[in-house]
Amino acid sequence: MSFISYLVNGISLGSVYAIIALGYTMVYGIAKMLNFAHGDVIMIGGYVTFMIMSTMGLSPWLGIVAAVVVCTLLGVVIEKIAYKPLRGASPLAVLITAIGVSYFLQNIALLIFGANTKSFTSVVSIPDLVLADGQLTISGETIVTIIASVIIMIAMTLFIKKTKTGRAMNAVSEDKGAAQLMGINVNKTISITFAIGSGLAAIAGILLVSSYPALTPYTGAMPGIKAFVAAVFGGIGSVPGAMIGGILLGVIENLSKAYISSQLADAIVFAVLIIVLLVKPTGILGKEIREKV
């Protein structure tokens, strides 16, 4: 029974990683850059919802909508101000700018909201699921997180496959130059990708702090890195890969905490990542990049 509990909690944690990783993967696929600030957009999403719900006392739904809107705008603005001027610059310069943006967001949050931990009221009002005479309790947050991640995954896959914008995104990620020649507005497509990725980050942020309700300016940093690992794990650039990577990561993390060592859980997660990459250098579902000679 404990095993099932560990597993369910792992899947729940992994689902949050998966939604964050989805944002990472989409941005990477199109802009070919690691958006290190993604984790901090999550944190901003958490704070916005917190402000609306707890400080102003408005409905959680309004909080969620506001967080998505704010983060979407934030994502677009970050892209316009920080990343767009660097298009064509060396990947390292872009990477370092992204890290700079990450520090910037953390410190802005520290200035505005202060260092004190804020306890987040869960937006989920579904009752806990009690199974097997109270031996196994699955929290409402867990259920909602898992369902939300599945819905988002399906929606994103359909969006990319079926809509015009989605196909444009695919085209830009395949070959930017050719896409431009085909009449696709590359800049607009990249902006849309950032908008979607950041909107997803807001949802991930709300789910994260609903399950683990301690909100600080550094809340997003570690989940951000873990999600990055998850994205690479599943094959960066691939939507189902992000999902698989995220959930696997969450499950491995929780099971190794339970059965090996709670202190070494992170080391084990990272070790598994390295082993996977050794066997399959582009991640589980990553595309093999053929080398041109």
Add this chain to the structure above:
Amino acid sequence: MKKKIGMNKSTYNNMITLGIVVAAYIIIQILISTGSVSSLMEGLLVPLCVYVILAISLNLTVGILGELSLGHAGFMCVGAFASAFFSRLTEDLITATYLRFLIALIIGAVCAAIFGIIIAVPVLRLKGDYLAITTLAFGEIIKNVVNVMYVGKDSTGIHFSMKNAMDLNLKEGGDVIIKGAQGITGTPTDSNFTIGIILVLVTMIVVMNIIKSSTGRAITSIRDNRIAAESIGINITKYKVITFAISAAFAGVAGVLYSHNLSTLTATPKNFGYNMSILILVFVVLGGMGNIRGSMIAAIVLTLIPEYLRFMQDYRMLHKRKGAE
């Protein structure tokens, strides 16, 4: 053929860089002896040497070999802990400070180099961002494992545990040297500015010579065009491993200097986590890829700026971002 007093341009350039270091050392020593250097600056001298060595050594991997490494702080961690452990262990046995520090230095460098070779193995298969994440993962693993290590010594020998200090079962009078997350305390503070500068010079000379040698040209050719390099018979495996090992060894040296500067050593996300690796990378990128003097200047400037901007405490971190852009 024109001859410029028997010296080509890069040698000339290197001599200037070394000259700057020596000149800076002499000036600072004079200032210290006249008592006109602030306590802050005096305290920063050894850390500056640490960061300069780190930046130069990472430049070898990132600038010369062209592989993005986000785990450099991990090598530093290995060097710091291995050497601090040795120094604590032999504090009573070897009383000659310089001899003990020299041995600690070699131990730190060798241990870090071994880890560099271990990491070089996956590196051979991976590229780009996959490689970056692997090095980041290695760095985090090192930090995480160091945090659960307990090592103690007593009359019966050295004891090791991955659980807690009680698990060591030390005899009466035993001494826990590495206390998990509490790290190593009471490391003799053997390092000083003179040693730091000597190590900076050694690092520079070694790296400069590697770049100039045939090894360096082979490494650069791998960076510029791997396939072309391979097709003219350059052994890519060999050169990548060599580069990683040397780069790691010098990061280990920096770690030795770091751990013997403060009396306490713990592996926190701040000093040995990916944040530190990224900071070193920032030095390298801002200083210019493959540019030794640039790395040195960037490391010094970026370490000093936040310290001299302490009066704007809350806004300090925002500045770093501007620096990055």
Add this chain to the structure above:
Amino acid sequence: MKRILGLILVLVMAMSVVAGCGGSGNDTETTGSSTASDKFYIGGIGPITGAAAIYGQGVKNGAQIAVDEINAAGGINGYQIEYKFEDDEHDAEKAVNAYNTLKDWGMQILMGTVTSTPCMAVSAKTAEDNMFQVTPSGSSPDVIVGDNTFQICFSDPNQGIASADYIAENALATKVAVIYDSSDVYSSGIYEKFASQAESKGIEIVAAEAFTADNKSDFSVQIQKAKDAGAELVFLPIYYTEATLILKQANSIGYKPLFFGCDGLDGILGVENFDTSLAEGVMLLTPFAADATDKLTQDFVATYKENYGEVPNQFAADAYDAIYTIKAAIEKSGATPDMSVSELGDALKGAMPEIAVVGLTGKGAEMTWAATGEVSKKPMAVTIKNGVYTAN
């Protein structure tokens, strides 16, 4: 590009020389006996940015209140206090830099540092300079190795022993689980002593589960293990941020043991928007409770709220007491600001074992110090009842 970088280097060097002159000028002013200064320069160090910022900010603000009060009341023996706080980001190297910056400013007495690891590095430096140091919250025993360093808070081993004793004496439980932060000096320090003391007191530790600074939001595994092991009491030698998560997650799987913590849990009721019903019945050993009814505490809490808009935590109270302890030591020894740093150090550390201070963290009783630097004050067990700390 190279030229610009070179220019910057020159500028920085020039800057450091200028700063150096300023610093040394200040030194002669404060250490030289010829130019008598009429102010005590007290410096503070702690993390006010970064993940540990909450502790440093509490200390910074708490000490500021004490300094303002003392200055308004005429200072120490008629001398005003000049107070300056520097950030260390919870990093040993930064803390030493902060210490040197303060020395350049003219610091004579150090109130800091806030967290243990940086504190060890800094106290090695203060020992070299023989500077009098009072740490409000650096609780590791390694902090007070030098004879010039004194603690306001309980040391970690003492908290571990006191907790085990309290649990045994009041027969709270026989099967105990511990959830602690293995990457934190404070937490693992308490845990170690608790474990050995518990064993000798016949308390069985059925589960000892750790977490790390990088992995401290999901505690489902640790809680599940404690539950499976049948622990009646869960000992939490951790800070309250993680404790709020543990309480919430334990509640969501329907696990309701007795939770017992140390002073790190103090402040849990002050977490903004925290559902205090989750903390109902939590016991903790703490020297300070913001809800205490004595006038000193109430005044302090009111001033703190007015100035900083928050309820002060135990760190703020420790810092407030630290400043008053420094005041008491100065008054006892009759030290004056024109003494050199080392003379002040000798005078004040001689005075420390002789003074007794009633402060915020002593629960109305007097705090006294051993020459080793360790404080002696009574820990107080409180239980959270109806959303307030209630003394047992």
